[in-house]
Amino acid sequence: MHPSAPLAHPLDDGSAAVLERSLTATGESLGDDARAWRKLFGPLLRSDKLIPQLLSPMTAGRVLPPPPVDALPALTYFALKGLGSAEGLSRASFEGDRARALFAGMAAHALLPLRQRLTAGFGLTLGLLAHAFGWPFPQGGSQAIVSALSAHLKELGGEIVVGQRVRAMGDLPPARATLFDLTPRQINAIAGDRLPARFRRTYARFRYGPGVFKVDWALDGPIPWKAEECTRAATVHLGGTLDEMTSSEDAVGRGRHSDRPYVLVAQQSLFDPTRAPEGKQTVWAYCHVPGGSTVDMTAAIESQIERFAPGFCDRILGRASMGTQDMERHNSNYIGGDINGGVQDLSQMFRRPSARWVPYSTPAKDIFVCSSSTPPGGGVHGMSGYHAARAALRRAF
8 A cells, every 4th residue: 555655754843844756746845955855866766777786685696697787877876875874965965954854764764873874875775765666555564464475375385383483403394495584693593503603603793783662552533743744644754853863863872762762653544444443543653772772762752743743642542562672572583672683884784694695695505594684684675585585596496
């Protein structure tokens, strides 16, 4: 399902910057920076080969063919812009608060300080995907994707076993290839006796990043945004200006909690009536926190929403909060609440999870990694599994 607009970013003056599918329409909410937005994203949209390259490993090895020649100009442009910091690119590209805030909110998905290198690339990638394809979501929730995939697997004769923790390779049936949708720490624990000591030490040094604190709400009606434009988007970024979001993400990077955190809000039930009873709404949101944090950020998150939507708290019928430890219990891949499968900074982006020509492989010829700890990292794209499957097909089959 496609919302009317992929993203909205409200500001304190009661207006909002809106990311539309169209570059021109996006510019209408950015004032004097409309031309600058088109100038930044226009070259990226000229090649339909760019996005597959961005969602592939940098060291493609034998997983993918080399980039096509006609994608090289766009790839070069992306590298020149994306290898720097989001804070720097925002200031260099835009004059006003609206465009700077809109771009910084996308870049903050990196879970890195916005002054850090590579964060510009996250903002460019998410903006490019929004303009090229939109930010769609599945009707009925993410379970719909799981149900479709599992039904297809069963049609092919596959079997799904749940409720059984795998602690060692002996807990698994013999197979020509085993693909682990796990982070390096867990792979060491399960398959360490099949891996060389040096490789295990590399996996042991794999670094995990900040965590998230998440809240789900049942609401007695839509969020009462001051900026009506926010009702057109399923995703809303709350964080105010570039300066404010830079400060918030800097705090998390230094192991502290922000009083005014950057908050990602998802309100899909505005567009998908299957997600809530008639007249009601379901909403979830999260903010970034230091890995392993035990601080309850419910009030801080609700305060940020109330800031841009006065009366929000009056519409809350119920809530469920999840701290970093709850997140890890929910999914043991979320070490310390890290939903990205490990830090995606300059050093670990290109050695994820280890410096191998085919990063989905291991020294054991039948063991592969398909989690977000491999390229292209965290995100709702499934490309880690796609590339890992290709690697397994080539090597084991």
